[in-house]
Amino acid sequence: MNIVVLGPGAVGSLWAYKLNLAGHNVSVYSSQNLPNLSLELDEQPALSFVNQSIELLTKADVLLVTVKAWQVEAAIEPLIKHIDERCIVVFMHNGMGAVDTVAPLLDRNPLVLATTTHGAYKPSREKVLHTGHGNTLLGGYNSKGSRCDFLAEVFNHALANCQWTENINLALWNKLAINCAINPLTAIEQCRNGDLAKEHYQEKLNQIIDEVCQVMRAEKVPITREQLEETVTQVIKATAENYSSMHQDVFYQRKTEIDFITGYLLVSAKRHNISAPTNQALYDNIKTIENSWTQS
Ligand SMILES: NC(=O)c1ccc[n+]([C@@H]2O[C@H](COP(=O)([O-])OP(=O)(O)OC[C@H]3O[C@@H](n4cnc5c(N)ncnc54)[C@H](OP(=O)(O)O)[C@@H]3O)[C@@H](O)[C@H]2O)c1
Structure with a gap:
């Protein structure tokens, strides 16, 4: 297939390299004005990718968008x-809501959402x-996208394990819930994910989970309070040594994805008249941190 990866950062470069190895014609579209981009994956030899080719973009069967949520529109x-x-447009990023903004501009295309x-x-x-082996889920955003289940096999052949789901919304909400619980708190406290297992974070985590669970149920996501708490506890344990992406964004003073994680949750909470003061306070805290960089 002719595949273009828009935003060859960490995730995009991994997929570009793996899809190329699987035999596809892969080019990239980076923010840098260079004709080619050379990429090495781990200890494997460098591969050269054509960059910013309008001709290849026009011929693309798949456009894989791997920029951060707040970069999608631009x-x-x-x-x-x-x-x-x-062209099938596949969006692979954390958080929710970014695709809703651009979907009306791509209403003739099959649109697919991915979470990895x-x-x-x-x-x-x-x-x-490639710092950690994981799973990828793909699912249709619109009706044309919902007919692209064959894509899971294409992606799985390049980088296992990848599966198709008929309900990508469920997977995205579950990921959003985990991100709401772990990301802002680890970013504000500048701690590892595993530190959240300590006693003094339990009250705050419980409040976050309570609010997220109420919103998910209002959004008709089938989840119980116990299931959500268990999932969050498991992820904190399994990723104990890791720094969350929002922790790193705050550490390096980069804009975070808070608007598409806790921000998305808060918009949904408001729509359903659900009070979410703990998540609101975390959101405000991250925004205050971000604003302090632009003012200094
Ligand atoms: N890294 C992980 O392990 C991981 C795991 C799971 C999910 N995710 C999620 O995947 C998404 C991507 O993460 P990432 O770590 O790969 O981020 P990243 O390294 O910052 O990659 C994003 C890339 O997009 C490029 N970009 C931004 N605006 C662009 C534009 N207008 N045109 C072309 N390229 C543009 C950026 O280039 P510049 O830097 O030059 O702007 C950067 O190379 C995020 O939502 C993240 O939360 C990441």
């Missing part, structure tokens, strides 16, 4: 006129490290 908008209506637990890190522009 990244895709200038390219829309070059995207063929048969693979870990990737880019120590330099030309090197990507």
Whole structure:
């Protein structure tokens, strides 16, 4: 297949390399004005990818969008006129809501949402490290996208384990719930995920989970309070040594994805008249931190 990866950062570079190894014609679309991008994955040899080719974008069967949630609109908008209506556009990022903004501009295209637990890190522009093996779920956003279940096999062949789900919304809400519980708190406290297992974080975690669970149930996501608490506890344990992405964004003073994680939750809470003071306070705290960088 002809595949273009828009936003070859950590996740995008991992997929670009793996899809290329699987035999696809892969090019990238990065924010840098370079004709080619050379990429090494772990200890494997460098591969060269054509960058920013409008011609290849026009011919793309799949456009894989791997920019961060808050970058989606600005990244895709200038390219829309070059995207063929048969091109499947796959969005792979944390958080929810970003695709709702751009979907009306791509209403003729099959749109697919993806969520991944693979870990990737880019120590330099030309090197990507696959830091943790995980799973990827794909599912349709619109009716044309819902007919693209074959794509899970294409992605799985490149980087297992990848599966298709008929209810990507459920997977995204579950991921959002975990992110709401772990990301802002670890970012504010500048601690590892595992530190949240300590006694003095339990009250706050319980309040976050209570509010998230109420919103998920109002959104008709079938989940119980006990299930959500168990999932969050498991993820904290399994990723105890990790720093969350929001922790790292705050540490390096980079804009976070809070608007598409806790921010998305709060919009939904408001729509359902659910009070979410603990999540609101975490949201406000992260925004205050972000604003302090622009003012200094
Ligand atoms: N890294 C992980 O292990 C991991 C795991 C699971 C999920 N995720 C999620 O996956 C998403 C991507 O994460 P990431 O770690 O790969 O982030 P990242 O390394 O920052 O990658 C995003 C890339 O998009 C590029 N970009 C931004 N705006 C662009 C534009 N207008 N045109 C072209 N390229 C543009 C950025 O380039 P510049 O830096 O030059 O702007 C950057 O290379 C996030 O939602 C993240 O939460 C990440």
